[in-house]
Amino acid sequence: MSGKYEQRDKEVILVVDDNRITCEVIQRNLEIEKFLVFTAHSVNDAIQILSRQKIDLVITDYKMPKHSGLELIKYVRDHLQSISIIMLTGYGSINSAVSAIKEGADEYITKPFTDEELLNAVKTSLQKQKEKKTDPEMLYNDVWTRFGIMGQSENMLRVYSKIEKACSNDAIVLITGENGTGKELVARAIHYNHKVRSIYPFIPVNCPGIPASLFESELFGHVKGAFTGAVEHRKGFFQAAEKGGLFLDEISELPFELQAKLLRVLQEKEIFRVGETQLKKVDVRIIAATNKNLDDLVEKGLFRQDLFFRLNVININIPPLRDRENDIILLAKHFVLKYAKEIGRTEPNFTDRAINALKNYSWPGNVRELENLIHRSLIMNDKDIIDSVDFPDIMKVKIHYNPYLDLSLEDMSKKYIRDVVQQTGGNKAKALEILKIDRKTLLKKIK
Numbered sequence: 001m002s003g004k005y006e007q008r009d010k011e012v013i014l015v016v017d018d019n020r021i022t023c024e025v026i027q028r029n030l031e032i033e034k035f036l037v038f039t040a041h042s043v044n045d046a047i048q049i050l051s052r053q054k055i056d057l058v059i060t061d062y063k064m065p066k067h068s069g070l071e072l073i074k075y076v077r078d079h080l081q082s083i084s085i086i087m088l089t090g091y092g093s094i095n096s097a098v099s100a101i102k103e104g105a106d107e108y109i110t111k112p113f114t115d116e117e118l119l120n121a122v123k124t125s126l127q128k129q130k131e132k133k134t135d136p137e138m139l140y141n142d143v144w145t146r147f148g149i150m151g152q153s154e155n156m157l158r159v160y161s162k163i164e165k166a167c168s169n170d171a172i173v174l175i176t177g178e179n180g181t182g183k184e185l186v187a188r189a190i191h192y193n194h195k196v197r198s199i200y201p202f203i204p205v206n207c208p209g210i211p212a213s214l215f216e217s218e219l220f221g222h223v224k225g226a227f228t229g230a231v232e233h234r235k236g237f238f239q240a241a242e243k244g245g246l247f248l249d250e251i252s253e254l255p256f257e258l259q260a261k262l263l264r265v266l267q268e269k270e271i272f273r274v275g276e277t278q279l280k281k282v283d284v285r286i287i288a289a290t291n292k293n294l295d296d297l298v299e300k301g302l303f304r305q306d307l308f309f310r311l312n313v314i315n316i317n318i319p320p321l322r323d324r325e326n327d328i329i330l331l332a333k334h335f336v337l338k339y340a341k342e343i344g345r346t347e348p349n350f351t352d353r354a355i356n357a358l359k360n361y362s363w364p365g366n367v368r369e370l371e372n373l374i375h376r377s378l379i380m381n382d383k384d385i386i387d388s389v390d391f392p393d394i395m396k397v398k399i400h401y402n403p404y405l406d407l408s409l410e411d412m413s414k415k416y417i418r419d420v421v422q423q424t425g426g427n428k429a430k431a432l433e434i435l436k437i438d439r440k441t442l443l444k445k446i447k
Ligand SMILES: Nc1ncnc2c1ncn2[C@@H]1O[C@H](COP(=O)(O)OP(=O)(O)OP(=O)(O)O)[C@@H](O)[C@H]1O
Pocket: 148, 149, 150, 151, 177, 178, 179, 180, 181, 182, 183, 184, 185, 186, 291, 331, 367, 368, 371
């Protein structure tokens, strides 16, 4: 693991006090002890720093003009669970100390304090923070609030550190993963946690959805009269995403001749609007996604190698759900909660049989399939339990996942039929039920 989840050599502390002298004194004392120290003189400044910088511990004053230290504690607790907090309170104001602890501060020190008191409090709360960081629940709460992504498997932790990395620079990101693994979710997390781009637009573009003839006009825009039908100036996706991010989804589907045009823009960071001769600079962060193996496509001559190299700067591969066994139930419960709330009913529990069925299934449609399944189960029955009988038949036979992905549609369907027939132990009726085809078709296929 790397990034945020790595053990850092220097711990980072943010000191917040409207009194600059207090800030400087604390900073000096802590720097002597080899901590890295940032200072802020208001809650707003502190939040700015927290959104840019990884901080382990916040030391904040209680009374400050505009927003109080309590509000900062609340912010940290709502957004950044794993950070420790020390509150500085005025002498004798036991009430403020009590409310600080209530809001989630780990320690408080009353002013005036000695260097030793400060250092002791810092050491204790950093120790607490270390414990929190290794507490998977905390870690996952933190990731959930920041990225909107659920999951605490090792595989996902690797994904989180890559997201973290991608948020702090402008390098092109290539997200790969099977259908429904959460590629768009990750793209959004990167954009909306980016240190500067997050306040600018995030524009998703579905590459196969753009007709080849309109590709340049859609991406780069056109000027009035550029072609029949161009009745007015039109901004393309690149300009719409200016200063923000452009999400090129299903990039593998981009026709070969258009790949060269895209490559040129990525290299030059300049576009021609259709019907215009003047180049326009663009400042856009590119995130691309695909469920195909681009390496293979390059080898087969279907994807340009130079474009692939350009895109593949930060590669985030999202593992399929079957490789995140520990996350399946976590996600299932998350979706139960989500949809029960939406429908306005109390959330049902899973029976043990249901839990087993969820764990054993191979989830070819990944998280999306799981989400749809839970949604459907909630709509279809209003019992207070979800049992495996509520699940579709396909989940009742255990079909080991096979790398169908590199098979043609026809071969895949043959293989699938063979698997189902095998797994149902020659019970044709059962196989027919699962495959939803008639006996004649099945016999033909078996032949
Ligand atoms: N780890 C996760 N936590 C919570 N929700 C998730 C997670 N992963 C995926 N989802 C949900 O699953 C659905 C599918 O995710 P998404 O659209 O990002 O997948 P995708 O990889 O882009 O799929 P496709 O390849 O079909 O385009 C979405 O509703 C998304 O919110």
